[in-house]
Amino acid sequence: MKIILLGPPGSGKGTQxxxxxxxxxxxxxxxxxxxxxxxxxxxxxxxxxKEYMDAGKLVPDDLVIKMVEERLNKEGYVLDGFPRTLSQAKSLDKILDRINDRIDYVIYIDISEEEIIKRMSGRRICKDxxxxxHLLFxxxxxDGKCDLCEGELYQRDDDKEETIRKRLKVYEEDTKPLIKYYKDKGILRRVDGSKDIEEVKNTIEDIISNI
Incomplete structure (x- = not known):
């Protein structure tokens, strides 16, 4: 089976x-x-x-695509974090055509912006x-102290609401067009990401059972 996982930051793609x-x-x-x-x-x-990363720049598509291409195999895989843009999706299609392969399903974990902010902004980490x-879950x-070592808890910059909204804006601009692209191909399957982890997992397993 060959699967792509799509969804905004904080949707639980990595866990699934x-x-x-x-x-x-x-x-x-x-x-x-x-x-x-x-x-x-x-x-x-x-x-x-590394040259691009050290300069604080995004790694160009052609380099990312070459790295991904080397990892594709006939036995099966799940792509997480790629493709991120429409141009990457089209490049992936060209690679798959060349090796006579295809993606079975693109599983889109759909979750609202406010739910993502609630999940991510509530996270706290022990400095020690x-x-x-998580402040809610x-x-x-x-308050403010680790249960295990009484160390001070802090919020990562990545988990601050302002940063999260910026990341979601980038996702909206670059990645969301992929939803229509794969829907038009007939391989997009939507999963309600607001459900708990186990429910999302079971729904994905139901989708995979049809491959």
């Missing part, structure tokens, strides 16, 4: 990708992980990507031991 990988024994292809691996291993592509809390026993 891990469930799929473990249950079905297929490869997980995450552009973030690939970039880190290529840079760590000092591959030719990794060294080129790294334990993660998993609050500490004492």
């Amino acid at each position: 990708a891990r469930f799929i990988i473990e249950k079905y024994g297929i490869s997980g292809i995450s552009t973030g992980d690939i970039l880190r691996d290529e840079v760590k291993n000092k591959t030719e592509l990794g060294l080129k990507a 031991c790294g334990s993660v809390y 998993n609050p500490p026993k004492v």
